Amino acid sequence: MKDDSSAEVKISLEPVVKTTSPTKDSPSHRANDGTKANLINGLNLLGFFLSLSASYLGGIAGWFGGSTNDELNSKYKTLITPSAAYYGYIWALIFLFEGFFAVAQLLPVYRRHPLVQRGVGPFFIVACVTQTIWQIFFGYELLLAAAISMFALMISLLAILMRQYSVIHDEEQKRIALIDAGEISEEEAVDLTARPPTLSYWLLRFSFALHAGWVTTSTPCVVAMAMMQLGMDVEYELWVSCISVPLIFGCCLGLLLREEMGIPSYVFSGTCSYAFAGIAWELYAPSTVILGKHDEASITLMKNLSGFCGACILVVTFSRIVALFLRDQCKKLLKKEEVEEIDGAEYPYVKA
Template structure:
């Protein structure tokens, strides 16, 4: 079976590729992320308030229940698998690691660590990012899923950070409500975009956004006194229903897409991409054989 070009490996007759600086930097970035983000943001090692304490201080109308943040355990587990897996001979030189992930992992970790420091010192600024994912299906869990789930959560967290900024600036309740509603609309738009308007639908990001929105609804069932004092009961209920409606709507969208792909396999973007990748691989092989014949 031909492998897509994005996942190409040296042939078994060639010696395994050596570790390079990108492999080492990915490992260092993961360790720094665990030590600094967890140590400062969650454990308060340098004596600053934890992220949880600051989240309560700057409670917003779209702050999810604290249980939502348990997703970090999943993120760290799969990023640990990536950090270790990309050191192995089988994966260290694949294009997904060297060209796809490249330096992006290090950059994201650097920004996340910086956000943890600034949040701990209560310099609340919106942080914005990313995750671009590409590669073969069989590499999904090791090389793609860790970044897709992280990207989905950072997207939700970025929307929350905008609301935190508004609260920290002591804006009136109508401004807070407007920003909260816009945030829900943006998250819904992103979920639709990653499912419909990119070459390969990203189910993971959409599911993570649904997770975050569901926990926003859960939190608003029994909000903190700060929220009760700022917004009326009808407003709180309205935002809660909006959040759960968006969260519940994302899953049927995914089911609809999957059913359409079953009915119309030709619409499957993964299949189309694989055909293109294999065609490129075969063309490259033909050119290589032709060059060898010319030399002979």
């Protein structure tokens, strides 16, 4: 009788094909392209120092108009103004990692990186200029102009994120095509998508997601400040607050649940959650400015709404990380290839 307990083995008689060296257009060749820095690299460095200088001189030293950002935020406090400690920490992180980017993108290994040349492109210098303009307008208390500048800054940063997502998708498709064509092996292929937690991710992608997330939550706040300065009814400020927080919350969920390359964006969503926590914390002990404008019901509404949205983003983020980790582990088990050696040659086979 046959032993049915033994596993049937199907063996492919085609030996494993050795791949060739990387071609001129392969990702590994382009990653090591040591060409000189171009105009975009220079403008990125210049823009960073311009933005950093304006933010320090205006926001901390009070050169523009004589008031610091802390003083103006206290003067024009709204229902969606985070606690002062929250935006103090986040701006330090933003400038720190954007400084890392500004220096790293000048290095030979990164200066022609697709995420720098096509992903960031001219939009970082645009973001730096608009942030400088915003700081000047904000310092001189031209809040309507500051709100327009902040909106332009948000669009510039979101454009960088969208362009980087597009580059990540294109580069991954090229890498897969070269591997399938046998021009390079998986070991030789250089991953230009800068996946977390690689060093490339922290240098080329992290700062923009952080900056975009914070500016996205700050834009409606500056709009509410402008409405306050214009003497508009406090009901309009309440409407801006009630609409903007759930809208941003929905965008965060969309970025967390999508399946495209470069997504989910944990940093953008986490930054928004951080901002919502800062709003809720500030409203637990509201300032006299808030108490003088809004009733207790409005304050409680925004406190609970921002706290709920911030907590939900954290829960979804944690759940998403766990779910994707388990999915990737299952894929690795299903795609695990075993090799049988016959007469010194290795042949791939699959158990029946």
